[in-house]
Amino acid sequence: MRFEDITVVVQGPVQNYAARAMDEGITQRCLQSIRTYLPGAKIILSTWEDQDLNNLDFDQLLLNQDPGTNIRYFTAPDKPKLFNNNRQIVSTLNGLAAVSTKYALKIRTDNYLISNDFVALFEQPLIRQAEQSVFQQRIVISNTFSRKYAKGKPVAYHLSDFFYFGLTQDLLKLWDIPLQDNYDLSQQHQVSPHYPDFPIDCTQMFWQEGLKQFNQQIELLHLHDLAGDKLKASEAFIANNLIIAEPEKIGLALCQKFLGKSRANRTRGKCSFYQLSDWHALYRKYCDPSHPLPYPALFKLFLQRLIYVFPSRFETKMKIISRTKKMHRYSQILAKDSK
Structure with a gap:
């Protein structure tokens, strides 16, 4: 693969964005790392209006109108939970729409590259099941927040939004999604869906x-929610359409927010994520029964999950009981407010 055939979409606020704490100089480091590890690749910076862009090295600039935050749910009737989902959709989709090369890489403004190993992962000769293949080729993603388990229990389609590398047409398909409406508490009559x-x-x-x-x-x-065959469908999708690997194995470095003592960097957090060894197991199960497995890595991972992940299922069960007790009280408050 020629690096000239890759466009990198760097999306999000730059490092001086007052409303969001970021590592000093992290966006400059991100852009410079792309020049270092993908020489010849084009860089599109997809960010927001009214930001200081001095000393930032890019080839094309997209200044998007800020759609603002969105409310996905409430933690209590008077406490809306705000997210930057629409901001991510706008900056990512607009950036990808401006790409003219065959391949695209989507990365956050507060992460950076330490290698181009993701290219070798992408170019592996791998088998796919035609009926399970959504994209033209697999997409390489980071395992950070690509959860196999959440709160100790299995989850479906819980896949990272940090890093994507693949065919531009595939990434565009994935991100061609509508902006999210605010959760309407008065209509739903409960603080969060279900x-x-x-x-x-x-x-x-x-x-x-x-x-x-x-x-x-x-x-x-x-x-x-794993009703029906949702977990099996999620696993088959991952095996046939993605490659999931740890940041260091794809050549990604994370900002300090996700390092040190952060939950994402502790053993308990890390072993709840899909690992490359997990992906190999899914690939063998759904695509190629002759594929060799990294048994030592899988056994170590099982032991870690036995210690750090599975016991938290009891804690989650107790939280659901507590939330059930709160549900009646919240219902009374919402009923009173609707009158």
Whole structure:
């Protein structure tokens, strides 16, 4: 693959964005890392109006109108939970729409490259099941927040939104999704969809919306919704359409927010994510029964999950009981406010 055939969409606020704390100089580092590890690739910076762009090295600039935050649910009747989902959709989709090369890489403004190993992962000769293949080729993504387990329990389509590499047409399909409406508490009469179950994660929402154009039946009612064959469908999709690997294995470095003592960097958090060894197991199960498995890595991962992941299922069960008790009180408040 020629690096000249790759366009990198760097999306999000630049490092001086007052409303969001970011590592000093992280966007400059991101852009410079692309020049270092993908020489000849084009860089599109897709960010917001009214930002200081001094000393930022890019080939094309997109200044998007800020759609603002969106409310996905409430933690209590008077506490809306705000997210940047629409901001991510706008900056990512507009950036990808401006790409003219065959391949595209989508990366956040607060992450950066430490290698181009993702290219070698992408170019592996791999088998696919035609009936399960949504994209023209697999997309390489980071395992950070690509959860196999959430709150100790298995989850479907809980896939990272940090990093994507693949055919431009495939990434465009994935991100051609509508902006999200604010959750209407007065209409729903509960603080979150399907309360007391936990609402779906933002990453589940992104993938669910992106995949609806291929399969209208994909719909998760809550975080742990595995009704029917949803888990099997999620695993088959991953095996045939993605390659999931740890940041260091694809050549990605994360900002300090996700390092140090952050939950995403602790053993308990990391082993709940899909690992490359997990992906190999899914690939063998759904695509190629002769594919060799990294048994030592899988055994180590099982032991870690035995210690850090599976015991939290009891904690989650107790939280659901607590949320059930709150549900009656919240219902009374919402009924009173609607009168």
